[in-house]
């Protein structure tokens with residue numbers, strides 16, 4: 001897109017208030033739509049920079065912008081983060097005292113606010129709408145816009161009332177933002193909000209700064225510790241399926257000297273909130289949590305997300321793992337799974353009505369297939385969400401890094417497995433099939449007289465785990481399917497082709513079997529690049545200073561400066577305020593407020 005006078009004005013704001021020098025992908029287009037007063041629908045992944053798409057234009061336009069957000073717990077943080085940058089912002093929601101909300105209304109009336117965050121139910125009150133017709137309204141933002149759609153994963157009835165906005169403010173641009181939207185949800189958002197010829201901008205869902213890896217869970221505690229040890233003093237989230245697992249894992253980690261806190265819906269409210277706060281304020285390293293944790297968490301410097309159990313769908317995985325690396329710096333997502341996890345989820349799903357149960361089972365199979373994928377994991381995730389990746393990620397996932405070894409005689413092994421399944425009348429699941437191929441003396445195998453089959457013991461030199469893995473890989477490549485009820489394996493049309501030798505599957509041995517070379521697994525080119533030239537001891541000093549300032553000013557540490565800025569400071573070691581202002585992420589207001597203290601810290605470190 002060619003640069004215009006409008007872009008220069010926007011870039012000036014980006015530089016002055018946030019200390020950024022460039023637009024991120026699609027920001028320029030999204031901001032232009034706002035400035036031109038057109039409606040828009042913008043889909044960008046977590047960390048893609050959606051907020052700036054409306055915050056920067058708001059500063060270029062007359063009047064006040066209204067931002068509708070369902071996340072009451074986040075509003076204060078969003079407003080605090082804007083205020084430290086020198087932007088006049090405020091919020092209105094049910095968590096406020098009356099006095100405070102009256103003060104905000106007065107400031108709005110006086111034209112002193114540029115960005116007002118409001119909960120949807122609050123916005124649609126008559127008094128509020130009246131006030132907005134009296135003042136100069138620059139535009140309206142609908143954040144987390146998928147909440148308006150019943151097809152989305154987080155429908156909120158109050159969002160439906162926003163349909164009226166277009167009638168009440170026909171001349172006002174309405175801008176919808178979301179990170180997760182299928183085409184169906186997208187169309188629904190545009191229809192529900194009555195957007196007029198909206199500019200629709202859809203970014204890439206890929207998160208190139210995240211590295212993905214998957215491993216079978218053998219010894220959960222030591223596998224989790226292995227990841228934590230790669231991230232000393234860094235923040236991470238560890239997801240478990242059950243509350244009991246959360247408690248026991250957090251306790252074992254603390255006993256081993258790690259600093260973690262548990263988080264699940266069964267904890268008393270106060271304790272849960274305190275644990276979350278300790279995590280956000282960098283007072284502990286990791287939070288061990290059920291999926292109850294995460295909604296409304298904006299912490300940008302989460303460097304790893306470990307799933308110590310299988311998530312229930314790829315949508316959940318995308319969202320939960322997506323909490324890593326919001327600041328664009330390198331972060332890793334590790335999934336540890338066991339076949340038992342799928343059984344646990346199935347038991348949980350047993351109570352659901354048939355229709356939603358069968359969709360949920362499909363979602364569960366999709367995440368299991370991800371675990372057994374053999375292609376690039378970035379590509380796998382993107383394809384699931386209807387996009388493609390131009391080239392493999394090279395070092396961004398365990399598969400591209402070559403942590404697994406391809407099996408040479410995959411066709412022969414695949415045929416052995418499938419013919420055993422055929423001879424077992426396609427009536428059994430993967431563990432049983434593995435037992436037959438292993439030549440097990442299991443009572444059930446003997447009772448069914450499957451020790452008489454010609455396939456009995458055909459893979460006896462392999463471990464049961466390996467055989468089970470291969471069966472699952474064949475499922476993920478669609479040579480086999482599993483029945484919904486009893487998980488019996490059935491041969492598909494492509495399975496028959498495999499049996500006839502017309503197609504070859506891809507089979508791999510797992511890390512444990514290959515005895516992975518640890519240095520290769522931990523190698524992360526992006527991390528090397530992002531830390532290049534950074535004085536790590538100075539970085540730690542700056543981190544402590546950031547924590548001090550944050551607690552003194554009742555801010556979250558990341559609002560003072562993000563990790564990227566601290567790394568830049570520890571790389572370039574500015575000597576004057578003028579040099580300080582040139583650092584990425586330093587705007588004028590933060591330079592004025594914190595510059596001196598950081599410069600002193602750098603000078604005294606240099607001794």
Ligand code: ADP
Pocket residue numbers: 018020021022023024027044045046047048049050051052300326327562
């Ligand atoms: P989203 O809402 O899409 O998850 P955010 O708006 O929170 O993402 O942005 C993620 C991070 O990226 C924030 O720290 C934000 O300040 C930063 N960011 C946004 N736009 C830019 C940009 N053009 N240059 C540098 N950093 C940016």
